[in-house]
Amino acid sequence: MKNLKHSILFGSLVLLSACGGTSETSEPQVVIDTLSIDRHMQVLASDDFMGRKPFTEGEEKTIHYLESELKAMGVAPGNGDSYFQDVPLVEITGTQSPEMIVKGAGQIMTFQTNKDVVVYTEQTDAEVGIENSELVYAGYGIVAPEYGWNDYEGLDVKGKTVVVLVNDPGFSSGDSTFFKGEEMTYYGRWTYKYEEAARQGAAGVLIVHETVPAGYPWLVVQSSWTGAKLNLDDANAGYKCAIQGWITRSTAVELFRAAGIKDYSGIAKSRDFKPIAMGLTATVSVKNEVKRDLSRNVVGLLKGSTRPDEYVIYSAHWDHLGVGEPIDGDSIYNGAHDNASGSTGLLAIAEAFAKLETKPERSFVFLFVTAEEQGLLGSAYYAQNPIFPPNQSVANINIDGLPAYGEMKDLTITGYGQSELDNYATAEAKKQGRYVIPDPDPGKGYFFRSDHFNFAKVGIPALYASGSYESKEKGIEFIDEKTKEYLAVKYHQPQDNYEPEEWDLKGIAQDAKLLFNVGYRLANETYWPQWNEGSEFKAKRDSDMSMKKK
Template identity: 55%
Template sequence: MKNYLKFLILILFVSCGNEEKDSENLVEVNQITIGNHIERLASDEFLGRKPFTEGEVITVNYLKDEFEKLGLLPGNGNSYFQDVPMIEITGTPSEKMVISGKNGSFNLEFLKDFVAFTNKAVTDVSLENSELVFAGYGIVAPEYGWNDYEGIDWKGKTAVVLINDPGFKSSDSTLFKGNEMTYYGRWTYKYEEAARQGADGLIIIHDTEPASYGWNVIESGWSGARLIIESDLPLLNVESWISGESAKKMFDVSAMKGEDYKTLSRNKNFKPIPLDLKVSVDIKNKIKKDVSKNVVALIPGTNRKDEYIIYSAHWDHFGIGKTIEGDSIYNGAVDNASGTAGLLAIAEAFKKSNRTERSVVFIAVTGEEQGLLGSAFYAENPIFTPSKTVANINIDALDSPGKMKDLTITGYGQSEMDEYAKEAAEKQNRYIIPDPEAEKGYFFRSDHYNFAKIGIPALYASGAYEGIDKSIEEIKKYNDNYRMYIYHQPSDEYNPDTTELSGIQLDLQLFFNVGFKLSNEDYFPKWYDSSEFKAARK
């Protein structure tokens, strides 16, 4: 009898263990669902999904209807929507930016040589013979003993700065974070800091490698209407980029002619250098105040419904813009119809699983392409208590030529979400790696960043390095082609006959498996001690 009872207990133990293992893989994220939603969201019918357009109305209603069909509840009280008040500024810069000085003057052409815009909601802004001062990387970082603005009264002046930060390609791992971009390297930070310093304007010098995208992305993404969230923070009159070729012309007639300005900028003792040049440009704006929407849907938990797993993806893209090769609709199939479709496919899988002890939330956020605006608004106005939010799994720009051996984690080493991802990847016979292109700053370029800022451990990952059937070199060529010719271009379209969905499905299955595990346990993943976000969690 004792042996029989032991046998029954052993069988029960094994069964329970297998049940837990099998239940993670019991429900498959449906590849047909993924493809159908990408095809719809990236169709011309959705007009490029730009906020404040008819494309937004179509998109958010489509998402609301699809969540409702799946049986998900409204995530914001009785509503599937969270209103995000924004201001649309349609700026028309002067055709020329005039650079003048005693050693020569020249004009830069709009779009070809420069872009200019403002976040000030006023009808007219300008720089009129504003003194140009080179400010290195435009960084003030006390923890590194770094101040590129020191010693100058910036009122009435325009700073000229480099993109990225001093550690990029420096061969010095102790300089900032070495080749890994810090937030100081992002264009968003550079405009914020110049405004804090009291400057009138800022010019960022474009360089393809440290920016991680070509001038064509600046041309298409930084012209036309832009969206902002109202803020009491200081703002510049003019925010602008100039091409690398234009920067060379500028330095050739400046007080720094012949100087290696990139090397100078890496020196900890660098101080800003007046260029003996002035800049003039003006912008006329049309102002429109309106409300965009985050779409929020909820699967309530059974036992711990006040603890939440949040899946996020941005629904927006660039709408209708500059015509390229006869096409003016920026469909955004990869960026980010893929992630938005992923939300719906994962929601479908959760409903089929019919087992979530914690609540699972799906948020399709607005305004990511304009500076992570929808997730920033959510972070400032959270619907679900951040301290009770277990984790965020963010899905952005899934694309692959097939199934991948790797799972590349952007922001690897930040939190225990790495361990959850590793466990799920190993069950798919995959391995995890840190982002091999950390210098491109992807950690700061998608919506998980705003969840991290309020202390919520976040996972942002995808297969991106080595294919099961394709080599590392082939995958790199594939990714490089996307960034150069498809990213933020009208060519980011969906073709059901040529788009390979198997790699996307594999990633989404992993995200489901991670979320499923989190939703059926009582543990809260922690930030590692070295993470700058640990304090926010406390």
Template identity: 50%
Template sequence: MKKTILCLAVACYCFTAFKPGRESETGISPDSAAIKEINARGFSRHIGFLASDEFQGRKPFTVGETKSINYLEAQFRQLGLKPGNGNSYFQEVPMIEIKSVPDRRMIFKGQGGQVTADYLTGFVAGTKRVEPKVSLTNSSLVFAGYGIVAPEFKWNDYAGLDVRGKTVVVMINDPGFADSTLFRGKNMTYYGRWTYKFEEAARQGAAGILIIHDTAPAAYPWSVVRSGWSKSKLQAEEKDNNRSRAAVEGWISLDIAKQLLKLSGQSETILANASKPGFKAVDLKLQTSLNITNTIKRSVSNNVVAILPGTKRPKENIIYSAHWDHLGVGEKVNGDSIYNGAVDNATGVAALLELASAFQKAVHRPERSIVFVSFTGEEQGLIGSEYYARHPVYPVSQTVADINMDMMGIAGKTKDIVIYGYGQSELEDYAEVSARKQGRVIVKDPVPSSGLYYRSDHFNFAKVGIPSLFTGSGVDNVLHGREWGLKQVADYTKSRYHAPGDNAEAITDYTGMVEDTRLLFDLGYRLSQQTTFPKWKSGSEFKAVREK
């Protein structure tokens, strides 16, 4: 790309020649001093603090929260950013903590015998109902395929089915994982997410729902399910105390699912048949019972919000976001019980602080306001960002975009950068320009079936119509190549993701996260100097919401 360089006494700005239809390439780029504020030294320092044992895994309602939000407030103050919520850097998020303890065994009975699933190895279960105890009693099991009702894809796994009082057994992901001609092929839709399946089962009136875990379509091993469900879980406070939800929500292992099919006289081909249009739910002629005892705690967690006011259009804002929370202290693995969350997501929070420093150093200040938000409760179901979307500090109609950062730099410095949910908005075009300045390319998610676009905080902004960008670690390492990079991502997912091994000591290369953050800075800076708003692209499920 040809550029004209104008060097001034105080700074050096880059002006990109105007090209028709390429408005995102016009405008002033930030000076080099601002870019250099984003560096490995800063990442190392912030991650070292946030992912230390002292922060106890940064779980909300714990000393880890207190240390995390105080650290962020202190950093924002030191950088000279203003409080983002009136006179406060904090937005309170009312939440409920539920520690669900199910029976140690879940027994499934049929005419030909029974199958016993052991807690944590064969099943996990909990509840969102704010009640001391919930139960399933002789609840009939129904295999409901993927548990999806999607009119736009002409799909209804619950067609003609009455599941009131029953427990539905469903598959993870959506039919596109098995047949690329269905839904969006390998690109998982929200219908494939476990959160959706629980929501739909509740709408259908089911008493219980069990998702069959399978590593490939889930995109993570059983150990991730086990670690997440063995701890207390947080949720937003609802007026009905979540009595509209199914009493029991949980997962079963693929091995247990196969045993259930055999006991019910069904072939395993039923799993493949569930991916075919017109599939009808099957009564498994099995029953199960389960008791869950809950310990309930109400409290308030916090989002952290800071702002750099714009010079010309301060009411228009661009949000950078990254969740500060992780999983806290839990089940021991190799003698370690602290889930430090270095990559997930001390890297994103460090990027947030590095960006704040860079914007403060920019000689030519942004014309729109830049808002920095670090959310609570992402690991518990995107709670903090959901609360913000429902109670926005800054009007949704004046929010230009959300740029979200989560789990950065896994494959080091790369020639590419991943755009999750590719094809959603014009922010991707801005990202392409910024990548080209670095001699890089943007690529689609290498594992689109993981549905990562629906698994981090930007998703709640998208749901209210705000164009949202979520980039991920590239995989084509500049020294070692693409296969090596893919192996780093696979190894992290298998061995460190949501495990005590995700600690600061395991990060030895900051170059990738530095380069990616500089790219996102360039993107947001250009947005901050413009008067237009990026739009959703045709075919995006969020386009109509914004236009409304």
């Protein structure tokens, strides 16, 4: 789930107007009431559902509740005659070797794992590692044709380990036209850097951590990339780098000094950058304990009346963190905001569409995905194994964390500027008397941190928007205070509980109605919304749609 990070005050809040290009559709008079929202919240965020963690009794209760609700609404199974899509997962508990040993430049350097370097693997062999693997500095580790950028040009990294920087060259450049300036692109995400290194055939990849461009401190690396981790049980995992990991800035400085590389950050921002053999080798390994099991996505389908083979996909993740370390005597991580609220909003939207007397022209898919908290795994599996082809999927509307403090004056679009879906959301916000703002902290890359990202990766235009900046009744400072309180004591903690006496569900209903209207308009027109020029996802969509025309 995205962090609720909208406490940064804009110098000015501008109303972003909708563009032309699509026809208006008269919307039905649909009421999304807070009574059904309350009913779903009472169940999904209850202690009885045990924090909705995959592979637990909480999962079984959650997915069968969602199934029963979809059935009762008259929503058909979305995977043949089943409401479930099996998601094979593997839990890898990796134990790092005590040290990473680097040789070269007439010396032997020893770096402690967890302190100086954190490494892990997605390969499932009992022991995975690199031994005397040549280190190569590959700048930002980016191949971005639309920016005329290739950090791997002329480089053969097979069997070697690449050292790359976090984020992308535009960050802190002072040039808003260089990549996307302070706004992180997909190429700045650590996931991309691992994927690209694997495509290039590298044996290992080490990202240089720095707090500001990463968006989080080294402590987060230590906690998030160690211990048991869920991954997709992917037959292609062997094609991923044997070793993936991070090194601290001080470790990087020591390595670059030994390699004779000066101003490593500055040279990587140059279009003339060429990868540099560092004259060093690295040895480090991970021992694995491996467990396999199945989790499930839940999927419902409402067929369109005239174009049933064209799909508008709504998504929300049903999972949270389960039962864990007690805090103030509470060990159940209920995940009320994250993401019982989103699942509830999606149920409300599904029910509203199911009640329509005149069915929309395109089909609707209601997809509740698993294991978002473990790395967007349920949506990643769906994207790799789509039930409905991407080039027949009109758009994805993702719901992750809806406002608990009443109606909002804003609609914050995370990833504003990526696609024409912004125009649809802006038009519907205007009808509700709301203004639209982009994510106020684009350098953190929140567009790449929820399930819509996996739809974007396979080319499907994706919208991720909710009210999160200004309360209609209580203003900006009230939301700022509540956001800080949530991040400090509730986010991913047992205190993320549903509190009916404190929650004002009108904000959830307001956002659900807006997202319903966006979907209704998409389903009753023939237009296919596009990625904007400059989007990292446009080329994939254009290619898929051109194949469809053939």
